[in-house]
Amino acid sequence: MRQIIALGGGGFSMEPENPLLDLYILNQSRKPNPKICYVPTATGDSDICIKWFYDFFEKQKSQPSHLSLFKPPTRDLEGFVLEKDIIYVGGGNTKNLLALWKEWGLDKIMKKAWEQGIVLAGISAGSICWFEEGVTDSYGDKLEPLKCLGFLKGSNCPHYDGETDRRPSYHELLASNKIKPGLAADDGVAIHYIEEEISKIVTSRPNAKAYKVHYDKAVEEIELDTEYLGFF
Numbered sequence: 001m002r003q004i005i006a007l008g009g010g011g012f013s014m015e016p017e018n019p020l021l022d023l024y025i026l027n028q029s030r031k032p033n034p035k036i037c038y039v040p041t042a043t044g045d046s047d048i049c050i051k052w053f054y055d056f057f058e059k060q061k062s063q064p065s066h067l068s069l070f071k072p073p074t075r076d077l078e079g080f081v082l083e084k085d086i087i088y089v090g091g092g093n094t095k096n097l098l099a100l101w102k103e104w105g106l107d108k109i110m111k112k113a114w115e116q117g118i119v120l121a122g123i124s125a126g127s128i129c130w131f132e133e134g135v136t137d138s139y140g141d142k143l144e145p146l147k148c149l150g151f152l153k154g155s156n157c158p159h160y161d162g163e164t165d166r167r168p169s170y171h172e173l174l175a176s177n178k179i180k181p182g183l184a185a186d187d188g189v190a191i192h193y194i195e196e197e198i199s200k201i202v203t204s205r206p207n208a209k210a211y212k213v214h215y216d217k218a219v220e221e222i223e224l225d226t227e228y229l230g231f232f
Contacts, residue, residue, distance in 0.1 A: 003028060004120045004151060004193040006127035008158040008185025010204050012056040013049055013090060013123065019056070020204040020229040021190050025086060025121045026062055028192070034085035038066040041100050042092025042125040045070045049090055069100050078109045086119040089126030094146055095138035097125050107149060114151060121190075124158045131156040133179050135170050143169035145179040152193060155182030160211070162187035174215040181214035189226065201226045 005028065010021045026034060038053040040046055045068045057064035067073065067080065074080050081087065087110070089097075101107045114120050120130060128134030129148050133155040136146040143165055145155070157170040166184075173179040185191055188205035191198060201210045203226050212222040 001117055002114050002195055004130050006130060006156060006191045007123040008127065008160060008189040009123060009162050009187030011123050012052050014187065015204060016052065018204050022056060024190060024202055024229060026060060028119050029085040031085055033061050033063060035063045036086040036088055037084045038088050038090060040066060040090045041069055042090055042094060042097040069104055077104060077106060081109050081113050082116060084118055086121060087113060089122030089129065091124030091126055093138045094125040094128050094134060094136045097129060098148065127158050128156050131182065135173065145173055152196060155180045157184040160184040160186045170213060171219040174213060174219055184211045184213050203228050
């Protein structure tokens with residue numbers, strides 16, 4: 001069963017006091033002590049992000065590890081990845097992530113992992129990367145479209161309510177036919193795909209939303225059903 005969990009925002013790096021989305025991700029492996037691997041490529045293997053990851057997941061029923069492309073744990077990256085139960089990709093610069101993954105062959109390894117039933121999850125850049133296209137700030141001065149891995153159809157826009165420019169930029173790109181129709185997710189939203197179809201949309205915040213967004217004479221947003229994961 002191929003699974004991808006795409007977070008618009010939230011998780012240990014944005015909501016350290018709110019474990020709901022990360023616990024949801026852990027539960028999808030269906031294993032009592034899953035091996036979860038953090039991939040911090042998009043932040044240039046930021047030490048603080050790696051620390052936050054271990055600070056959270058070492059306290060859970062899991063076996064955390066991380067995959068650095070700057071200090072690789074092994075020459076056999078494929079073997080390292082394919083023995084995991086969950087791959088959790090962090091946010092940051094999506095363009096750099098894709099370039100480095102391609103150089104190291106990690107893009108192909110990730111596809112193998114997905115096809116073998118390893119849960120792929122990620123926030124922001126780690127959400128965008130799985131789609132055909134995404135709205136990214138990788139270029140620095142403004143939000144632009146970016147071609148991505150294409151495991152999932154359409155485009156993706158994270159941080160829909162969390163960053164002022166996200167919604168209007170996505171609308172502008174759609175209206176000018178510079179990006180495919182797709183999905184937008186607020187901070188605190190996780191869109192769970194099973195076999196390339198949305199299975200469930202869960203939230204760590206009671207008012208967080210997700211939308212199908214497309215252009216037909218005007219930009220149209222269709223609010224999708226979400227499930228708040230509740231109080232903790």
